[in-house]
Amino acid sequence: MRDVRDRPIGVFDSGLGGLTVVRELVSALPHESILYLGDTARCPYGPREPEEVRRFVLQIGTWLSSHGIKLVVIACNTATASGLALAQRVFDVPVIGVVEPGARAAVQATRNRRVGVIGTVGTIRSGAYSQAVRALDAGVTVFSAPAPKFVDIVEAGLRMDDSALESLMSQTSEVFVRPSFYELARDYLDPLKRAGIDVLVLGCTHFPLLSAAIQQVVGPNVRLISSAAETAREVRETLEARGHAAPESARPRHRFVTTGDPGEFERLGSRILGWPTGPVEAVGVEELERLITPELAALASTRSEGP
Ligand code: DGL
Numbered sequence: 001m002r003d004v005r006d007r008p009i010g011v012f013d014s015g016l017g018g019l020t021v022v023r024e025l026v027s028a029l030p031h032e033s034i035l036y037l038g039d040t041a042r043c044p045y046g047p048r049e050p051e052e053v054r055r056f057v058l059q060i061g062t063w064l065s066s067h068g069i070k071l072v073v074i075a076c077n078t079a080t081a082s083g084l085a086l087a088q089r090v091f092d093v094p095v096i097g098v099v100e101p102g103a104r105a106a107v108q109a110t111r112n113r114r115v116g117v118i119g120t121v122g123t124i125r126s127g128a129y130s131q132a133v134r135a136l137d138a139g140v141t142v143f144s145a146p147a148p149k150f151v152d153i154v155e156a157g158l159r160m161d162d163s164a165l166e167s168l169m170s171q172t173s174e175v176f177v178r179p180s181f182y183e184l185a186r187d188y189l190d191p192l193k194r195a196g197i198d199v200l201v202l203g204c205t206h207f208p209l210l211s212a213a214i215q216q217v218v219g220p221n222v223r224l225i226s227s228a229a230e231t232a233r234e235v236r237e238t239l240e241a242r243g244h245a246a247p248e249s250a251r252p253r254h255r256f257v258t259t260g261d262p263g264e265f266e267r268l269g270s271r272i273l274g275w276p277t278g279p280v281e282a283v284g285v286e287e288l289e290r291l292i293t294p295e296l297a298a299l300a301s302t303r304s305e306g307p
Contacts, residue, residue, distance in 0.1 A: 017075070043260075
């Protein structure tokens with residue numbers, strides 16, 4: 001049987017946003033192989049009911065497990081908020097989400113113990129960040145706001161411009177989104193600023209791609225927190241504690257699969273990562289749907305997350 005240390009880490013998101021987590025994973029764990037599934041055909045997850053998102057989590061977790069992964073990273077806040085606890089119960093490998101690492105980084109960074117969080121409607125409505133922050137430090141107050149249109153802006157901005165990502169993002173703020181981006185961002189962020197936050201959690205894996213523009217709106221005194229680096233640290237510690245980390249002699253392979261258009265995923269994904277994804281493979285939504293047993297579907301519909 002294949003040595004568990006040689007197995008890939010499974011990572012998934014509703015689409016491209018989770019690649020911001022892959023970037024950190026590769027930099028923190030350069031010897032690890034990664035199998036990434038971007039569920040682009042069903043993106044966005046943010047407006048969907050938790051039960052539906054939980055079904056997606058179980059389908060994709062089952063697909064990844066059938067490909068011999070040694071650990072799963074749910075690189076999507078919405079899917080973490082709805083489905084992390086259930087996935088941890090169902091799968092026999094460790095499952096790590098992005099909410100708790102983001103909350104931990106925020107609690108460590110805040111000085112005035114007033115923390116802002118922006119995310120999708122699903123993430124904010126779940127209260128997952130407030131719960132995670134409270135579990136770490138009950139004296140911290142969380143001010144949260146949904147910012148669903150930021151997901152569309154990232155997706156549209158990526159598709160509109162062929163220049164390098166950094167210039168795309170500055171160009172996005174100057175040309176494509178202005179003035180509407182700033183109006184929208186102020187609508188989302190001004191109440192948090194007025195609440196006196198000193199850190200703002202980017203509680204959606206798409207949002208780090210807008211961080212320059214978001215920083216301009218919140219101003220230099222608010223520190224932006226993305227959970228990617230903290231998540232990568234947790235993955236490393238988990239693998240090391242279990243003796244499952246890849247050896248330095250390993251030859252890592254990064255494999256990308258999408259339910260959407262593989263050519264587009266390759267083009268946009270390579271720009272987010274800053275290196276070529278290589279050929280992207282396709283998996284059909286129907287194939288994922290077939291994987292879920294009636295027992296799992298029942299669990300997805302009855303199980304609610306939370307304390
Ligand atoms: N990347 C997802 C997250 O972190 C959001 C995108 C979506 O709505 O699907 O929540």
